[in-house]
Amino acid sequence: MPKVKKRNRQKKYNYNVNRKKLNRAFRKRANPRIKCSEIRHAWDRTKSVSQNLAEMGLAVDPNKAVPIPKLMQPVMKMEIDGQEKKTTIVRKPYVLNELEYQASLPEKKSETLSRDLIDYVQHMIRNHGENYKAMARDEKNYYQDTPKQIKRKISVYKRFYPGEYQAFCVSLQQEKMDHK
Numbered sequence: 001m002p003k004v005k006k007r008n009r010q011k012k013y014n015y016n017v018n019r020k021k022l023n024r025a026f027r028k029r030a031n032p033r034i035k036c037s038e039i040r041h042a043w044d045r046t047k048s049v050s051q052n053l054a055e056m057g058l059a060v061d062p063n064k065a066v067p068i069p070k071l072m073q074p075v076m077k078m079e080i081d082g083q084e085k086k087t088t089i090v091r092k093p094y095v096l097n098e099l100e101y102q103a104s105l106p107e108k109k110s111e112t113l114s115r116d117l118i119d120y121v122q123h124m125i126r127n128h129g130e131n132y133k134a135m136a137r138d139e140k141n142y143y144q145d146t147p148k149q150i151k152r153k154i155s156v157y158k159r160f161y162p163g164e165y166q167a168f169c170v171s172l173q174q175e176k177m178d179h180k
């Protein structure tokens with residue numbers, strides 16, 4: 001009786017595949033990097049994602065955690081004796097508390113202007129005061145901003161850096177007093 005050729009055929013090593021890179025990529029996919037430090041420290045690698053999140057008191061699927069109420073429910077649902085909803089016990093409440101605390105912190109202002117724009121605005125105010133038409137004709141107006149655009153840039157500077165603007169105005173007053 002003839003033998004099957006596939007079984008006896010010798011396996012050949014594929015030199016074109018980088019095994020080290022493949023294994024590293026597989027491990028990376030199997031254990032993804034968790035950015036949130038609280039969740040990362042409480043994570044148990046031996047448990048599944050849903051088990052870990054349930055222990056922390058977090059939802060895997062937000063659609064199931066907070067269902068959208070249906071407007072028309074003509075048929076009332078009846079409870080079946082054997083099917084009651086499972087209540088999950090939160091074993092790691094400190095994770096949830098820490099996340100709530102971080103969410104309650106006020107957001108840091110990330111409104112900044114480039115140093116070039118600040119220097120540009122200060123130059124315009126120093127040389128022209130409140131005359132926006134003269135600012136538009138200034139040689140430093142490289143981008144050919146219109147008077148309204150320059151006014152808007154100055155108002156943004158005033159709004160983002162009120163303290164620096166006040167100090168700048170005081171220094172301008174001092175310069176004017178010194179020249180007289």
